[in-house]
Amino acid sequence: xxxxxxxxxxxxxxxxxxxxxxxxxxxxxxxxxxxxxxxxxxxxxxxxxxxxxxxxxxxxxxxxxxxxxxxxxxxxxxxxxxxxxxxxxxxxxxxxxxxxx
Amino acid sequence: xxxxxxxxxxxxxxxxxxxxxxxxxxxxxxxxxxxxxxxxxxxxxxxxxxxxxxxxxxxxxxxxxxxxxxxxxxxxxxxxxxxxxxxxxxxxxxxxxxxxxxxxxxxxxxxxxxxxxxxxxxxxxxxxxxxxxxxxxxxxxxxxxxxxxxxxxxxxxxxxxxxxxxxxxxxxxxxxxxxxxxxxxxxxxxxxxxxxxxxxxxxxxxxxxxxxxxxxxxxxxxxxxxxxxxxxxxxxxxxxxxxxxxxxxxxxxxxxxxxxxxxxxxxxxxxxxxxxxxxxxxxxxxxxxxxxxxxxxxxxxxxxxxxxxxxxxxxxxxxxxxxxxxxxxxxxxxxxxxxxxxxxxxxxxxxxxxxxxxxxxxxxxxxxxxxxxxxxxxxxxxxxxxxxxxxxxxxxxxxxxxxxxxxxxxxxxxxxxxxxxxxxxxxxxxxxxxxxxxxxxxxxx
Numbered sequence: 001x002x003x004x005x006x007x008x009x010x011x012x013x014x015x016x017x018x019x020x021x022x023x024x025x026x027x028x029x030x031x032x033x034x035x036x037x038x039x040x041x042x043x044x045x046x047x048x049x050x051x052x053x054x055x056x057x058x059x060x061x062x063x064x065x066x067x068x069x070x071x072x073x074x075x076x077x078x079x080x081x082x083x084x085x086x087x088x089x090x091x092x093x094x095x096x097x098x099x100x101x
Numbered sequence: 102x103x104x105x106x107x108x109x110x111x112x113x114x115x116x117x118x119x120x121x122x123x124x125x126x127x128x129x130x131x132x133x134x135x136x137x138x139x140x141x142x143x144x145x146x147x148x149x150x151x152x153x154x155x156x157x158x159x160x161x162x163x164x165x166x167x168x169x170x171x172x173x174x175x176x177x178x179x180x181x182x183x184x185x186x187x188x189x190x191x192x193x194x195x196x197x198x199x200x201x202x203x204x205x206x207x208x209x210x211x212x213x214x215x216x217x218x219x220x221x222x223x224x225x226x227x228x229x230x231x232x233x234x235x236x237x238x239x240x241x242x243x244x245x246x247x248x249x250x251x252x253x254x255x256x257x258x259x260x261x262x263x264x265x266x267x268x269x270x271x272x273x274x275x276x277x278x279x280x281x282x283x284x285x286x287x288x289x290x291x292x293x294x295x296x297x298x299x300x301x302x303x304x305x306x307x308x309x310x311x312x313x314x315x316x317x318x319x320x321x322x323x324x325x326x327x328x329x330x331x332x333x334x335x336x337x338x339x340x341x342x343x344x345x346x347x348x349x350x351x352x353x354x355x356x357x358x359x360x361x362x363x364x365x366x367x368x369x370x371x372x373x374x375x376x377x378x379x380x381x382x383x384x385x386x387x388x389x390x391x392x393x394x395x396x397x398x399x400x401x402x403x404x405x406x407x408x409x410x411x412x413x414x415x416x417x418x419x420x421x422x423x424x425x426x427x428x429x430x431x432x433x434x435x436x437x438x439x440x441x442x443x444x445x446x447x448x449x450x451x452x453x454x455x456x457x458x459x460x461x462x463x464x465x466x467x468x469x470x471x472x473x474x475x476x477x478x479x480x481x482x483x484x485x486x487x488x489x490x491x492x493x494x495x496x497x498x499x500x501x502x503x504x505x506x507x508x509x510x511x512x513x514x515x516x517x518x519x520x521x522x523x524x525x526x527x528x529x530x531x532x533x534x535x536x537x538x539x540x541x542x543x544x545x546x
Contacts, residue, residue: 004321008318008322008358008362010316010363010365012365012366012367013367014140014367014369015527015528016231019365019367019368021366023361023362023365045473046473047472048469048470048471048473049469049470049473057369057371057372059365059383061384061387061400062364062388063361064361064365066365066368066369068369068370075526076140076526077139077141077527078140078144078418078524078525078526078527079418079524079526079527081421081458081487081488082459082468083463083467083468084468089468089469090469093469096473
């Protein structure tokens with residue numbers, strides 16, 4: 001199943017760093033996210049885009065993960081050559097990731 | 102028990118004005134807070150101020166004030182905003198002019214200055230946080246340096262009787278934390294309460310992003326009435342708990358999902374969210390839907406603020422030249438790719454100097470590069486070339502080479518467009534808090 005079926009997401013930017021939240025619609029699915037959506041998988045998923053490290057933070061209080069991706073935005077909103085200057089479309093891409101059932 | 106109702110009147114500089122008016126009219130709020138200052142907005146405002154000493158505040162300041170001042174005055178709603186950008190004192194003057202024009206009298210406007218530290222930082226060496234390099238490597242190109250102030254000067258202005266507080270660079274949550282600390286008399290070292298208020302401020306600061314804006318995904322995340330999206334209200338108690346809601350008849354929605362997305366928006370480590378007022382911790386925040394469009398927020402805590410303030414530095418970094426042209430019908434993608442290949446070859450033949458360049462096919466791979474972009478044949482594509490140069494003359498040549506594809510490129514090129522611009526890039530440094538001195542100046546209509 002695609003991540004989109006059980007979770008939603010929003011991307012934010014600060015300088016050259018992007019963060020993507022992954023939030024379970026149903027808190028009962030949070031352990032599934034914790035197990036399958038690892039920093040390593042997210043780093044590999046965005047291999048063409050993210051030049052730096054990917055760090056994962058866990059927020060069981062709201063059933064969510066937060067991925068912080070360094071050197072992800074071509075120098076940041078004012079400097080990047082990318083069409084998506086804030087990297088705001090990255091969360092939508094991640095919703096395509098497969099989650100084993 | 103005393104409750105304070107705060108409304109968020111804007112989530113960024115160009116935001117819509119009508120929802121702010123709706124909040125003032127129907128939101129039963131005591132404060133209307135407008136967050137209008139992104140990282141880069143202040144550098145652009147600083148350049149405007151250099152050309153005209155009376156400029157440098159938010160472009161929509163007068164329009165926003167004209168729209169909300171009459172009703173705010175009538176209902177006694179106080180306004181707090183960072184629309185002063187690079188020039189809060191000129192912004193206060195502008196508000197005074199608007200009030201006079203509207204026939205409003207007895208209004209006290211406070212301008213908070215002191216965030217501009219460009220001259221202060223020139224004297225010393227600092228490490229650039231993003232690159233680890235010394236600030237002196239870009240000292241000839243500096244445009245702006247603004248320290249993030251906290252809630253203290255806003256609280257001082259409110260104690261001074263201000264109806265409107267206009268600031269330059271202050272931390273976004275401080276626009277909301279300040280009126281709460283003032284109203285409830287919170288101590289500036291009650292770290293847990295400041296942490297809770299930072300959670301509330303962070304949830305509110307992007308306005309429509311918590312009422313269903315930037316959320317809708319048809320079939321998965323439907324948002325009712327998004328066309329007339331309302332902005333949020335936080336009803337806050339003295340213990341730092343709050344309910345996020347909206348005007349009942351306004352469009353949009355406040356749900357656990359909208360609140361959770363906003364809690365993590367632009368957050369790195371949720372256990373250590375650094376602001377000038379507190380290091381906030383979001384990891385024990387609890388959200389409960391207590392009624393339709395009413396989400397209760399509890400939890401959040403904090404530890405003492407650090408001795409340093411973050412300073413955003415703007416500097417002239419480079420130039421970007423860009424050109425785009427579209428292709429449609431059978432073979433559109435192949436012609437678009439040929440167009441990109443042609444421009445690449447010609448820029449090389451002409452010796453255009455770029456330090457970085459990208460060739461995108463919009464509709465195929467422009468957002469997520471090769472591996473994430475599935476192979477498909479779109480009906481139309483837009484070829485895009487964008488390159489970084491060290492001067493404007495070189496930047497202009499990039500767009501020209503795209504435009505000349507009309508008569509020198511693949512068949513059916515359409516709608517060419519080109520641009521070249523100077524890039525003000527942003528980096529940050531940390532400076533000792535003791536180097537930053539704020540001031541509060543009042544204007545009375």
